[in-house]
Amino acid sequence: MPKPPLTLRLCGPRGFCAGVDRAIQIVVLALKEHGAPVYVRHEIVHNRYVVEGLEAKGAIFVKELHEIPPEHHAQPVIFSAHGVPKSVPEDAELRKLFYLDATCPLVSKVHKQAMRHQRLGRHVVLIGHAGHPEVIGTMGQLPEGSVSLVETVEDAAVYMPPDPDNLGFVTQTTLSVDDTKGVILKLMERFPNLTAPAADSICYATTNRQEAVKQAAPGCDAFLIVGAPNSSNSRRLVEVALKAGAKQSVLVQRAYEIDWETMRGVRTVGISAGASAPEVIVNEIIEAFRERFDATVELADTVEETENFLVSRELRHVPLTTADMAFVNGD
Known part of the structure; x- marks a missing residue:
């Protein structure tokens, strides 16, 4: 028929996207430069096909740094594209680990925006999803108690800040654009002095x-x-x-x-x-x-994307083969 x-x-x-491409490149280049194993804290990006492909090349994924055996402390450990709290690189330094940070530059920008709010005396409102690695990483850039998480319009309607006149907000980079607008409008309706970040946080x-x-x-x-x-x-x-x-x-x-x-x-x-x-x-x-x-x-x-983020300086000299590039590009 x-x-x-x-x-x-x-x-x-x-x-x-460019951030994911960069993160995968960092793992591939680290494996070429340092040999297996290369350790990665958490999934480098949220995709099992990619993770399993990197595992086949010699990457080992761990939940926390203490899982890396002492005999491999000279091997690189890579932080995922979602970003990590400040406590993670501090822990790596205490353990004398060689680490590479694959945090997406646009996530790092949100970290800087949040820290700027806090430095200027504002309590930070983070719009995002509880438990997401990016949210954990962003909240972990700031002293405890200086940031509040708001997930929905309903949360925004009942949120009670420590100082309603000194608030600044940032958002997780991967939210729904339309839903986030609703949350921001509700917050601004309740707190007219709410300060926006210097640039849009959604990537x-x-x-x-x-x-x-x-x-x-x-x-x-x-x-x-x-x-x-x-x-x-x-x-x-x-x-x-x-x-x-x-x-x-x-x-x-x-x-x-x-x-x-x-x-x-x-x-x-x-x-x-x-x-x-x-x-x-x-x-x-x-x-x-x-x-x-x-x-x-x-x-x-709709639009053509031309963004490209450079990999870590320590790896820029390492060449990628055609096969490497096909893997990095997801082809």
């Missing part, structure tokens, strides 16, 4: 991916977001697709997770990928649809 026709509306930009990649999904979602019978369940920016894309008009939207890590029963009768399917999801998985999912449908790919591009 002939395959049913299907339009795959492929969003762009999608997938790896360009989060904003661009959400805007692309928002434009592509109307008319989609289903929308697939490639990403991990613990990836904040990927989960926000699922929400954005539903709010923008997709009839259903789901998060999948690989093609085998697609529930094909829910794809019966679909004619237009949107596809995007969170900032930690490699392009190779997007291609895998497109091929899975082509096996079942007469699929036509329609590009839904």
